[in-house]
Amino acid sequence: MNLNASSTKNWYPVYTQPRAEKKAFQALTDKGVEAYLPLHRQLKQWSDRKKWVEEPFIKSYIFVNIAQHEQADILMTKGISRFLYFMGKPASMPTRQITELKLLMASPYELEITEENLQTGEKIMIKAGPLKGMTGEIVSQRSQKQLILRLESIGCSIIVHVAASYIERF
Incomplete structure (x- = not known):
């Protein structure tokens, strides 16, 4: 295997356990993994109050920028369920799409x-x-x-x- 190919970083969407996006994101950043969790502000209503909170924009998704050989370590992170697959391989995203999502x-x-x-x-x-x-x-x-x-x-x-x-x- 070509060492360069396995050390090239790509963005991968990973699926989290339900309502675990923020904790999984924190666990990934604590490990030193470059991750992106798109958040948006939302007004939440409780019976006694209203409050602005930051909610995940895409439920159950976090994006990680890793080399292919780091996938097992990501899966062992608390709150991470699995990688998304496309045609039998973990789906990767162009950096341009992550940049555009951040811009949005x-x-x-x-x-x-x-x-x-x-x-x-x-x-x-x-x-x-x-x-x-x-x-x-x-x-x-x-x-x-x-x-x-x-x-x-x-x-x-x-x-x-x-x-x-x-x-x-x-």
Whole structure:
């Protein structure tokens, strides 16, 4: 086996135990693993109070940047259930997708996530604002357009509401 190939780092989505994302993320960072857990602020209502809390944006998922030989160590981390597989191999993601996901999470746009297999539409690119240069597909045409950014390696799509004036067809 080529030592270089086994030491090259890639981003992998890993599935966590239910509601264990934050603890698993902390355990991974305590081990020195580069990990990413997308969080978004959400207003929670209890019977006696309301409170803003940081919730995982994609339930039961954490992304780790590791070399292939480190996979067993990741699986032995408390809260981690398994790697996601595609065609018999652990699914990996391009660094570009992680960068785009981080950019989305930092944007002022309202985000929602869906696991539906949304219909393919017209290809577009955002030409202005913090998401400038990102590409996607139109889901519907209203006063606001919905841009879908597919993260195929984890089987979900992210819908971002973007003003029509920010969109360019290609």
